[in-house]
Amino acid sequence: MFRKQTLIEELNAAISGDPWHGSSLYDLLNNITWQSAIAHPIKNAHSIAELVLHIIAWTEEVTSRLNGTPPGMPQRGDWPDPDVQDETNWQFIMEQLFNANEALVQKLETIPESFLLNTIGSDRDAPLGTGITYEAMLHGLAQHHAYHGGQIALLSKFF
Secondary structure: OHHHHHHHHHHHHHHHOOOOOOOOHHHHHOOOOHHHHHOOOOOOOOOHHHHHHHHHHHHHHHHHHHOOOOOOOOOOOOOOOOOOOOHHHHHHHHHHHHHHHHHHHHHHHHOOHHHHHOEOOOOOEOOOOEOOEHHHHHHHHHHHHHHHHHHHHHHHOOO
């Protein structure tokens, strides 16, 4: 139970809790307007909306793997196009972020602790996240959230 509970706490902290590294994604995104979300204040860098959709895509992919789907690129694509044209669109994306994390945590709660030690795929492929255990993948997803959260924090300074 220890591994699973630690992973759940780590993922929840990154999304909406009080992570040691700074603000959660919820806190970072709470005051971002849709106009700020689609802006590109740094040339050739992703927008906040692009980063959020990327986080959603990989959260869904990890959940899919926990459900037994063979590893692959996210169904939405690695960097989905943010079709944000108003506040309603932006709020819908935000809702998807929290729903994707909730679905992941709910699935994680149902799997046996021993499952976390199984290896994903047969060969190591870092961009695809294979050749590692499910436990390592889930820790990596929380790290992925923190990494892109840092980018969002930096971009939000422009607004």
